[in-house]
Each structure stands twice: as C-alpha cells, then as structure tokens.
Amino acid sequence: MAELGLAVVGAVDICIRVANEIKTTCRRFRMYDEEIEEKAILVEAVWVRIEIQMRFLSRISELLEEELANSQLNLLRKLEGKLLQTVSQLRVQKRDGDVNDFSPKQKIMGYLSKWRWAIRDSLKELAAELEAWQNRFDPTWYLTILNSSKVLDLELRQVNAELPNDPELRLDLLNNQLNPLMNMRNLRYASKPDYKASLYFDATKLRDPRETLIMFSSARAILREQDGQTRLLIVEAVTSPNGGHGTLDISQIKTDVESLAGRLQQVDPGTFCLLHCKGLMELRDVTTRTLNGIDMLYGTPRNCALPVSLRGLLLDRSLVPSLSSIVRIAKRQVRSVSFIHTCGFVHKNIRPENILVFPSKDSSLGITFLVGFNQFRRVNQQTNLLGDPAWHRNLYRHPQRQGIHVLNRYVMQHDIYSLGVCLLEIGLWRSFVHYPLLNMNAAPVPPASFEIQISDEDFTAPHLTARLRTKDRFIELAKRDLPSRVGNVYTEIVLACLTCLDPGSRMFGNNNQEDEDGIIVGIRFIEQILARIDSISI
Incomplete structure (x- = not known):
C-alpha cells in the first residue's frame, strides 16, 4: 500500500x-x-x-x-x-x-x-x-x-x-x-452519533399547507405560502421496513431515519441526484402522544411544478420520449444509487413508484430524483428475512429477496439488481405494471406483453421456480429488445446489473465476496456501471 x-x-x-x-x-x-x-x-x-x-x-x-x-x-x-x-x-x-x-x-x-x-x-x-x-x-x-x-x-x-x-x-x-x-x-x-444538526422540522412553519397525492407514488406534495411565494415540499412517511409485516420497532426506525436525514441534509441534489432533506416531523397519537411514525420532508428544485412518478410517465401511452431523455433519466438513477451506497445505506425499494420526475426545460421527460426511503437500512446493519407476496413489488427484487420466504440478508447487489430492472423498463419505455383505468387504487395487473403469467401466489411458495422465471424473462427481454432501442453499451449495463449475483460474475462477485464497508462493491459499481453509462453520448 x-x-x-x-x-x-x-x-x-x-x-x-x-x-x-x-x-x-x-x-x-x-x-x-x-x-x-x-x-x-x-x-x-x-x-x-x-x-x-x-x-x-x-x-x-x-x-x-x-x-x-x-x-x-x-x-x-x-x-x-x-x-x-x-x-x-x-x-x-x-x-x-x-x-x-x-x-x-x-x-x-x-x-x-x-x-x-x-x-x-x-x-x-x-x-x-x-x-x-x-x-x-x-x-x-x-x-x-x-x-x-x-x-x-x-x-x-x-x-x-x-x-x-x-x-x-x-x-x-x-x-x-x-x-x-x-x-x-x-x-x-x-454519520456520527453526536450529529447535532437540527433534524426536526417545525410543523408550525407549514402555514395553511395544501397537500396533494402524487399519482402511483407513496410520496405526497405539500404546497405552502412563504414570503408571498408558493413553495413545494415532498413528504413521505417512513413505515415498518416490511409493509406492516413483523413488529414495528419505532425506536430503531427513528435512529435510522435520523442518520439518513443527516446525510440527506448535506447532499448537493445536482451531484447526488437525491432531494435535499429539509427535516423530519414526528407523527404521534392524538390521545397518548405515542410516537407511531415519522415523515421525511424534502426540498425541491426552485420554481418547479408538481412532480409525477416515473410509473405515471411509463403508463402514459401518448408520451414518446427521445432517446437522449431516456438515457439522461437512466444516468441519474445510476448516480443516485451510487451515492446512497456511498452514504452507507441500502435502499431496498428501488422501483418506478419511488422515482419522482420534475418538469425541466432541459428534457422532455424532466429531471428525476430517487425517493421511497421507507425500507432502507445501514449497509452493515443486520436485516430481517420477512417479505411479502405482492408480485408488483417482488418484480423489482432479486430472487434471493422475493416472496414471503426471503433467502438471504440484504446487500448492495440486491439494490443493483433492482436498478437493472428499472433500467430495462426505462430502456424499453413500457411499464411492467399496469393499473386498470389508470386508477392507482385498483389492483395492479401484469401487462399483456409481459408474456408470462404472474400473481401473488407465485411468491408464497418457498421454491425458486417463479422467482427465477422473472429474472430469466428480464434477461431475455434485455438481450432481445434493448440493443435496437438503446444500443449495446446500455444493454450490457442492464445485463451486468441483473446478473450481479450470479456465480462467476466478474463485476460484483457473490455474497461470499462482500466487503464490510461496501467500498469494493461501490468501486466496481462506479467503474462497471456508472462510468460506462456516463460514457453513452446521444
């Protein structure tokens, strides 16, 4: 050395x-x-x-x-x-x-x-x-x-x-x-335990807030008046890491949320492709005053309009984005995942519902930021093995993490796999999840073009058949349809993400080759994924 x-x-x-x-x-x-x-x-x-x-x-x-x-x-x-x-x-x-x-x-x-x-x-x-x-x-x-x-x-x-x-x-x-x-x-x-920055947002500052839902996203938008101008905030609730499965340890969640919020207070949105955290708001029971949840508030680009989710854009059949806009969105997703890992966290919930798109004059699609930090954890913190059977969420999980019988603890490579599924979806520009009549409250259904039958029942059994079938289908789609749409380099990047935990993978290795602090995986991700996608010029 x-x-x-x-x-x-x-x-x-x-x-x-x-x-x-x-x-x-x-x-x-x-x-x-x-x-x-x-x-x-x-x-x-x-x-x-x-x-x-x-x-x-x-x-x-x-x-x-x-x-x-x-x-x-x-x-x-x-x-x-x-x-x-x-x-x-x-x-x-x-x-x-x-x-x-x-x-x-x-x-x-x-x-x-x-x-x-x-x-x-x-x-x-x-x-x-x-x-x-x-x-x-x-x-x-x-x-x-x-x-x-x-x-x-x-x-x-x-x-x-x-x-x-x-x-x-x-x-x-x-x-x-x-x-x-x-x-x-x-x-x-x-990242230090004694970080003393003011993390909690004074709710009284939200004078007459107007809250609105963001279609196909768990995040909400808040409009508030400040100094004669309308300001836009994004807020999302941090919930149990397993969608309600298992015991809700609110004290651990609070510790983790404070740690993440501290880092997100320091990020440069332009560099990290993550929204700047404005603070946290505790959610307490009206009667007992018991803490039962936490809201995380984010700032937004100045003078921007209300965002939409990437899922909403993918479901808009009238939208035909340019190739340069598609690649620009893909680059930002890669960069945001890289910096989440750099901050010492795994996201665990990367999918189009958690990618917000703000209108921008520089792109027909807009500028994107990754949110959805309601299942994250520290890289070196032990994760539980509880899952859920929802097919539309399992679609974005590595086979080792699908279903109610989760096989492996969560590692950075699982985020990289989820990113690969999103990059495939963005490259093909077709949604892998549909909602009847575009109703976000309706039960999601697989698109007819998906060519395989899939349901929640496929993810209740302990065997890997259905899980590996989705992964194999994604690899087949990437090899067959991506090159003619976004080129060979983009295709190779998607395949590298989807196979990142395959035996013999030369980029990321397998679970036995993890490094304790994530630096080795982080370097390989930067060199093999981020650097390569940044090299794509349209």
Missing part, C-alpha cells in the same frame, strides 16, 4: 505542476483577448475544485483501500494525459517566437493574430474535459467517507489549509457548498 500511496502522490504532483504551466501560459494572453480570458476563467473555475481534492487526496493516500487507491490512480493518470495534451498544444503554438510576460504588446498581439483561435479551442476543450473528469471522479472521491480511520477526520478538520491562495476564491469556497472538502466533512460528520 505504501508504494501505491506514493504513486498517487506522484500523479497528483504532476497534475498540479502541469496545470500551473497552463495557467501561466493563459495569464500571458488573457488581458489581450476577451475570449481567451473567458475560456481561461472557465478552466480555472473547474480546476480550483479539482486541485483542492488532489491536494487532500495526496495527504490521505496511504489510508485508502487498495481497490479505491488503484481506481483513483487510474483516474489521475487520465487527468494527467488531458493536461499534458493541452500543454503540448500550447507549446507547439509558441515555437515561432519567444512570447512571455515581458514581450512588447505589439509582439503579443501579432502572435495572437495567428494563434488565438487555437488557444481558445484548446482551453474550451480542456474546460469540457475537466468537467467530465470531475463528474467521473466525484463518486470515487465521496467513497472515501466510508473509511473508518480517525486520521481522516483529523485531516478533514484542516479544511482551510487546502483552499487556494487567492483571497477571493478562499472566501467564496468557505461560504459555498461547492467546496468539496466541506461537503465531505459535513457528510462524514452527519
């Missing part, structure tokens, strides 16, 4: 040195050309965040698990290649004469008349590549919070030491959630 840590430090040093050379070159010309100045500012705006992460990574390199260190080293080398390519382009353009800070203005302007377009293009391309690299790096960066070493906490206390020297940038980053070290420190602190 010492050698690997030194390799990470060396790669960081090279990246920072080359980036400084690029910034020095830009400073020679930006005052003479507005477009070069604009592109240089874009590059520096992205780079300042990356450099903060690089310097911190260098300090904690020896704390990283081997698989995580290798993953980040590979990413650093890719970053190094991008920076060196830009430097080589800028150096080639300088060969016709010595242009430096002390050259006469006429000489610099003469040089720019020949090369300004090349410099602009190089910087524009670099800014885009740095942003793409940042999006790819962030998931592995946040996986670091799962490290149990107290040394990491000590290093995070030195946040200010990692800020750039520029006083204006220092002030901006100190007061800005974009500071990646502040984000990591807050997320890590939110």
Whole structure:
C-alpha cells in the first residue's frame, strides 16, 4: 500500500505542476483577448475544485483501500494525459517566437493574430474535459467517507489549509457548498452519533399547507405560502421496513431515519441526484402522544411544478420520449444509487413508484430524483428475512429477496439488481405494471406483453421456480429488445446489473465476496456501471 500511496502522490504532483504551466501560459494572453480570458476563467473555475481534492487526496493516500487507491490512480493518470495534451498544444503554438510576460504588446498581439483561435479551442476543450473528469471522479472521491480511520477526520478538520491562495476564491469556497472538502466533512460528520444538526422540522412553519397525492407514488406534495411565494415540499412517511409485516420497532426506525436525514441534509441534489432533506416531523397519537411514525420532508428544485412518478410517465401511452431523455433519466438513477451506497445505506425499494420526475426545460421527460426511503437500512446493519407476496413489488427484487420466504440478508447487489430492472423498463419505455383505468387504487395487473403469467401466489411458495422465471424473462427481454432501442453499451449495463449475483460474475462477485464497508462493491459499481453509462453520448 505504501508504494501505491506514493504513486498517487506522484500523479497528483504532476497534475498540479502541469496545470500551473497552463495557467501561466493563459495569464500571458488573457488581458489581450476577451475570449481567451473567458475560456481561461472557465478552466480555472473547474480546476480550483479539482486541485483542492488532489491536494487532500495526496495527504490521505496511504489510508485508502487498495481497490479505491488503484481506481483513483487510474483516474489521475487520465487527468494527467488531458493536461499534458493541452500543454503540448500550447507549446507547439509558441515555437515561432519567444512570447512571455515581458514581450512588447505589439509582439503579443501579432502572435495572437495567428494563434488565438487555437488557444481558445484548446482551453474550451480542456474546460469540457475537466468537467467530465470531475463528474467521473466525484463518486470515487465521496467513497472515501466510508473509511473508518480517525486520521481522516483529523485531516478533514484542516479544511482551510487546502483552499487556494487567492483571497477571493478562499472566501467564496468557505461560504459555498461547492467546496468539496466541506461537503465531505459535513457528510462524514452527519454519520456520527453526536450529529447535532437540527433534524426536526417545525410543523408550525407549514402555514395553511395544501397537500396533494402524487399519482402511483407513496410520496405526497405539500404546497405552502412563504414570503408571498408558493413553495413545494415532498413528504413521505417512513413505515415498518416490511409493509406492516413483523413488529414495528419505532425506536430503531427513528435512529435510522435520523442518520439518513443527516446525510440527506448535506447532499448537493445536482451531484447526488437525491432531494435535499429539509427535516423530519414526528407523527404521534392524538390521545397518548405515542410516537407511531415519522415523515421525511424534502426540498425541491426552485420554481418547479408538481412532480409525477416515473410509473405515471411509463403508463402514459401518448408520451414518446427521445432517446437522449431516456438515457439522461437512466444516468441519474445510476448516480443516485451510487451515492446512497456511498452514504452507507441500502435502499431496498428501488422501483418506478419511488422515482419522482420534475418538469425541466432541459428534457422532455424532466429531471428525476430517487425517493421511497421507507425500507432502507445501514449497509452493515443486520436485516430481517420477512417479505411479502405482492408480485408488483417482488418484480423489482432479486430472487434471493422475493416472496414471503426471503433467502438471504440484504446487500448492495440486491439494490443493483433492482436498478437493472428499472433500467430495462426505462430502456424499453413500457411499464411492467399496469393499473386498470389508470386508477392507482385498483389492483395492479401484469401487462399483456409481459408474456408470462404472474400473481401473488407465485411468491408464497418457498421454491425458486417463479422467482427465477422473472429474472430469466428480464434477461431475455434485455438481450432481445434493448440493443435496437438503446444500443449495446446500455444493454450490457442492464445485463451486468441483473446478473450481479450470479456465480462467476466478474463485476460484483457473490455474497461470499462482500466487503464490510461496501467500498469494493461501490468501486466496481462506479467503474462497471456508472462510468460506462456516463460514457453513452446521444
């Protein structure tokens, strides 16, 4: 590990040195050309965040698990290649004469008349590549919070030491959630038992709230007036982890909900694809004042309209989304699952009913967020083996977790399987669950196109026949119908999710290969699923 840590430090040093050379070159010309100045500012705006992460990574390199260190080293080398390519382009353009800070203005302007377009293009391309690299790096960066070493906490206390020297940038980053070290420190602190942030929402702030149901979702929307404007909140009740099966341990539920809410108070919705938690509200018996439930409240994108569930969109036969919109939704679902696992939780309830879609000008389908945290638990917390027979919920569960006779404790790979079913459904853009007359209170039925008979009775028996039949059907659908609709890469991603616990699976292994803190599964998910789906360009 010492050698690997030194390799990470060396790669960081090279990246920072080359980036400084690029910034020095830009400073020679930006005052003479507005477009070069604009592109240089874009590059520096992205780079300042990356450099903060690089310097911190260098300090904690020896704390990283081997698989995580290798993953980040590979990413650093890719970053190094991008920076060196830009430097080589800028150096080639300088060969016709010595242009430096002390050259006469006429000489610099003469040089720019020949090369300004090349410099602009190089910087524009670099800014885009740095942003793409940042999006790819962030998931592995946040996986670091799962490290149990107290040394990491000590290093995070030195946040200010990692800020750039520029006083204006220092002030901006100190007061800005974009500071990646502040984000990591807050997320890590939110996992501590002594987290003291105000978790409970004052119900009196909900002045004359107007509550409305969200079709085909257990979440509700609340409209409230604040400062002369209408604000939208999303609320969902946290219930017994098994839909009423088994004893309701409200004290354990409260502890877990507080832990999750603390993390969701710190998330950046744009990065995590999860809604920001505004707080919790206790639900007490009117007579006895006994705590019998908890509501979790989420903030929403500013000035947004009421959301719909993904199930509602899938059931809308008049809606024919573009391929780019489908891929955009799929990417967000992958990212949200990755960050749930990064926060140390498994979701246990990933299905279209728990994916909310808010209208957006950037997509015909809208922007999605994963909710439905009413069955979640900590990754390393023992889970019970109680299930339920409802076919429309079992459809999204791995065969090991289907029916009333659950075979295995819940692990991250079970979430990954559920994600695979959702990605298949999104890719085909047809609902696997129908409701007669689009009535959300009606008993759900399988669509005629599903080609297999399925009912609750199939999930009451202890044998695996019906359970494996659904999985085999999904794999068949993916292989047959997905390539022509969304391409081979998307298809391979879906198949990797659906087979993630198969014997011999090279991506995620089996139950016997679990890692205690989930870092190994998290890294493989990022590399084999998230990175690959992010690479899809429409």
